[in-house]
Amino acid sequence: MSSTNEEIDLSIIVVAYSVKELVDECFTAVRNSTDNLLKEIIYVDNGSTDGSVEMVKEKFPEVVIIESPTNLGFIRANNLAYTKARGKYILMLNSDAFVGTESLQKTCDFMEQHTDCGVLGARLIGRDGKLQPSARYFFSPWQNFIVKMGWSNNNISWLKGVDNMQQDHSRILECDWVPGCYLLTRKKIVDEMGFFLRDDFFMYFDDIDICYRIKKKGWKVLFYPNDVIHLGGANMEKMDKITEKDLRVTKLHLESEYIYFRQNYNLLYVLLDFSLIILFNFSRILKKIFLFKKKEIQEGWGNIAMATSILIKTRFGNKSIH
Known part of the structure; x- marks a missing residue:
């Protein structure tokens, strides 16, 4: 981790709401990383009621904690964390995403070596090792429709969907966007754009939106074949139980x-x-x-x-x- 006066290589932003066990596992995975990066973890707690903040203070004193009395939503909480970020690179990391021991070092090294890369994602897998969508493609209203209808076919150009799970995920892939559960970008790009995530969103579309904006600036969005375990939807499941009627x-x-x-x-x-x-x-x-x-x-x-x-x-x- 880092001290106040050191130049930071990597700022890791984690947002969570009442998922203490996942936050514990997420931060433990980061702590077990074998990297030599100077890094900081900025954790925004979205009004948790399960003792998440107390647990982080006790077990991970190096973490910068921002406590929100209410649930700001995933996007606005990430933006709040970004105001505190000092790293050359910014990593959006979901609380239900667990990095491998080499994930942080390898992806940051790749960004250092490939100066045309604006966003880098990782190979997302479940605990069972099953591949999840990791290198995704922009979609139009038509593509959204054909996916819902079950008509998508990557062998037919006008029926192509958002994902191509048949492509070789053991190599570097250029794509349009990567999921926000592990999204690495350069702070200088975000600062030049003027904002991190679009504040109009409460949740969803933050990852495709930032990738679209960065790609529009001429940067590449790439997929890197290093495994990150992702459970998926834990924060949303919690929030939906509490706010089922309105949100x-x-x-x-x-x-x-x-x-x-x-x-x-x-x-x-x-x-x-x-x-x-x-x-x-x-x-x-x-x-x-x-x-x-x-x-x-x-x-x-x-x-x-x-x-x-x-x-x-x-x-x-x-x-x-x-």
Whole structure:
């Protein structure tokens, strides 16, 4: 770790909400890293009630802790942490992502050696070793639609999806974006852009959005074949239990989806995305009518109403509602 006056190689940002055991495992993995980097961990606690802060203070006194009395959301908490970051490199690390002993050193070394790389991701695997989507591709409203419909086929250009799990993940891959559970970037790039993560998002689309903005500046986004264990969704599961009525996963995702398309593309993309969401749900409703699935039919109409409501509340992707 580092002292106050030393130049920092790496700032690791971790945000969590009432997942004490995962935070413990995440920080332990970082501590067990065999790197020789000068690094700092900045931990934003989003109003945990399970003793997470006390545990971190006791077991990881080197960690910089920022306590929020309320749940700021993943994106805004990361932005709060970024204001304290001093490293040459910034690593977004989920509390349910556990680095290998060589992950930090190898990915930072790669960035040092490849000065055209603006963002670097790792090979994400479950505890069972199963590969997770790690080198991803930008999607349009059409691609979003075909994935939902189950029509994606990477062998047909107009049916390509967001992921190609058949490609060789044992080598360096150039892609469009990497998941934010392990996303390494250069602080100088973020400072030049003027902001870290888009504050309009409460959760979701932060990783694809920052990669889009960095790639638009001419930097490469690359995948590096070093394993990082990722469990997936732990913070969201906790939050959804507490705020089921107001902040359901689907609402947050859809809100960010509209904002992403509006801020990075244009209004036409938002309208096309909305239209295809309606078409997808209509197709499901028709199918369920023939199968006499009353509950699923009601859910379909509910999804259409929700998509319409969020479109209006966000002013067609122009503002956040959370």
